Amino acid sequence: MTQTDWPSKVTARVADALRARRKELGLSAQDVTDACAALGYPIPRTVIANLESGRRASVDVAELLVLAEVLGVPPITMLFPLGTAPTIEVLPGREVSMWDAVAWVTGESREEAMKTPTQTVLNMFREHGILVSVAMLSRELGEEKRREAALARDPEHRAKFLDMVAELDRIHARDIQSLRNWRARMRELEVVPPALPDEFAYLESSETAQ
Template sequence: MTQTDWPSKVTARVADALRARREELGLTAQDVADACSVLGYPIPRSVIANLENGRRASVGLAEILILAEVLGVPPITMLFPLGTAPTIEVLPGREVSMWDAVAWVTGESREEAMKAPAQTVLNMFREHGILVSVALLSRRMGEEKRREAALASDPEHRARFLGMVAEFDRIHARDIQALRDWRARMREQEVVPPALPDDFAYLESSESAQ
């Protein structure tokens, strides 16, 4: 295996993923090209055809991102086709399991070499996402029980639902505080927290006032 073979293999994987997904969606190369243009990064039909036919030796990162959006797939699956093979040549001459290759790109590698500041930041963002999801869930559950209480005609049923509302409100308050604390911790580490969903936009307002 020469160093020039490996880039060709990477390009071929992207081309295979493009062709398979395009055919799955029933799209023509022109359909894909038109959709790329709509997104603001034109990729001519001829380029798509040459890529799929192996006549194009390379593919750019910007092209992968645009094609992934058009095809409705995560960009990483165009580079590392999970479920198609047990291993993959992630770098020239370096064969690893398919999942280890994905984990390396997404920052989920357990190798000591990846225990770097960038890994810490990735983990902070993952935890933030979990906390947001949990807070949204407790909020939604409280709203559902509040609606059920409003619709209940039987006083005992209403009282039971209202008790559940109070419990979910307590849980939600706890979840929100955990989210506040985590965002404060991120800022202490000089990491800018991600934008919050509209339901929790008020937290950003209170943070900016501090």
């Protein structure tokens, strides 16, 4: 494959993903066009048709993002279709496993050269996401047991549920503290933490007050 062939191959993968997903959803090219316009970035029906037919040799990043949203798929899967081939030409003349291609784009590459400050920031955000999920889980479990305690008619059952609530509240408090500490660590490194779910918005207020 020549260097000039590679960009057209990338576009072809996006076009194939567009066509397959559009048909899977039962959408016409006009439906896709209308949905793109509703998102605020119109993509004419002729562009959709030319992409799918191969008459259009390129697709820009904005188009890729909007099309992925309309089709309800992660943008990365339109570039690197996992499960369709063992390897892919990620760059001109560079064939790698399909998963390594995805990992390169998402910053999860195992390559030593990819261990950069940017990857460190990505890892911090991943850890933040895990801590938020853990705190959300302990919160939801506590609320569930609290509801069960309120509905329990037997005093012994109610007492057991309340004991579980107390333990889950302690766990949740630890989870929240871990999240606070991690966000503080991010700020120390001059990394702006992501917005929190509404349930934990009070943490952002306390951070601002500090």
